[in-house]
Amino acid sequence: MHILVTNDDGVTAPGLLALTQEMKKLGKVTVFAPDRNWSASGHVKTMERPLRVRETILADGSPAFTSDGAPSDCVALPLLGLLEEKVDMVVSGINPNANLGHDVTYSGTVTAAMEAVIDGLPGIAVSLDSPENHGGKLDYATAASVARRVVEQVIAEGLPKGVVLNVNVPYLKESELKGFMVTRQGLRVYRDELDRRLDPRGRPYYWIGGQAPTGVDEPGTDFGALRAGYVSITPLQLDLTHHKMMDTLKKWKF
Ligand code: MN
Numbered sequence: 001m002h003i004l005v006t007n008d009d010g011v012t013a014p015g016l017l018a019l020t021q022e023m024k025k026l027g028k029v030t031v032f033a034p035d036r037n038w039s040a041s042g043h044v045k046t047m048e049r050p051l052r053v054r055e056t057i058l059a060d061g062s063p064a065f066t067s068d069g070a071p072s073d074c075v076a077l078p079l080l081g082l083l084e085e086k087v088d089m090v091v092s093g094i095n096p097n098a099n100l101g102h103d104v105t106y107s108g109t110v111t112a113a114m115e116a117v118i119d120g121l122p123g124i125a126v127s128l129d130s131p132e133n134h135g136g137k138l139d140y141a142t143a144a145s146v147a148r149r150v151v152e153q154v155i156a157e158g159l160p161k162g163v164v165l166n167v168n169v170p171y172l173k174e175s176e177l178k179g180f181m182v183t184r185q186g187l188r189v190y191r192d193e194l195d196r197r198l199d200p201r202g203r204p205y206y207w208i209g210g211q212a213p214t215g216v217d218e219p220g221t222d223f224g225a226l227r228a229g230y231v232s233i234t235p236l237q238l239d240l241t242h243h244k245m246m247d248t249l250k251k252w253k254f
Pocket residue numbers: 008009038039040095096108109
C-alpha cells in the first residue's frame with residue numbers, strides 16, 4: 001500500500017505531520033504538499049507558470065516533497081510521473097477546520113482528494129472541526145486515528161471509481177466520539193461581509209470578512225453529524241449534474 005499524503009495548509013502544518021505518522025502504520029507514505037497555505041483555493045490546475053518541486057523534511061525528520069503549486073497540483077505532479085513508484089490512494093489533511101456542505105468546492109483539502117479521483121485513485125479528505133478561535137496547539141490525535149480507521153476500511157472494501165470520501169471529525173477525545181455517521185452534504189450558512197478599507201495612498205482595497213460560517217443542523221447531514229458528536233463521512237462525486245433540472249431544461253425553447 002503506497003499512500004500519497006497532502007494538504008492545503010502547507011508542508012509545515014501540524015495536521016499533515018499527524019496524518020503522515022498515522023498513515024505510516026498502513027504502508028509506504030509519500031508526502032507531497034504545498035510550500036504555503038492554500039486554504040479555500042478550490043480546485044486548481046497551474047498552467048500559466050512553471051512549477052518548482054523541492055525535497056524537504058517534516059518536523060519529525062521524515063522526507064517530503066513540496067511545491068509552489070496548489071494542493072491539486074501537488075497530487076497531479078506525482079501521479080503524472082514525478083514519482084516513479086505507483087501510488088494506491090491519496091489522503092488529504094488533516095485540515096484544522098471542518099469542510100462541510102458548500103465548503104467542498106472552496107476547500108483545497110477536498111479538491112486535492114478530488115484530483116486523485118480524476119487520476120483514477122481513491123481520494124480521502126480529512127478535516128477536524130476545531131473550535132472557533134481556538135488558541136494554541138490543536139490536538140490532531142483523534143482525527144489521525146479516525147483517518148487510519150477510514151483508510152483501513154477503504155483498503156479492505158475498495159472505493160468505486162469517482163468517489164471521494166469527505167471525512168469530518170469532531171474536536172473530541174476518541175473515547176468521547178458517538179460513532180461514525182454516513183452523511184450527505186448539509187447547508188452551510190456563510191456570513192461573509194465585504195470589508196472596504198483604504199491603503200496609505202487613499203485607494204480602496206477589500207477583504208471578504210465577516211464571521212466564520214455556521215450551518216443548518218439537520219439530521220443525516222455532515223453538519224448535523226458533527227453537532228451530535230459523530231464522525232461524518234460523506235461520499236462525494238465530481239458529477240455535479242442536477243438531474244431533475246435536465247427534464248425542465250429540455251422543455252425550454254432555445
Ligand atoms: Mn486548510
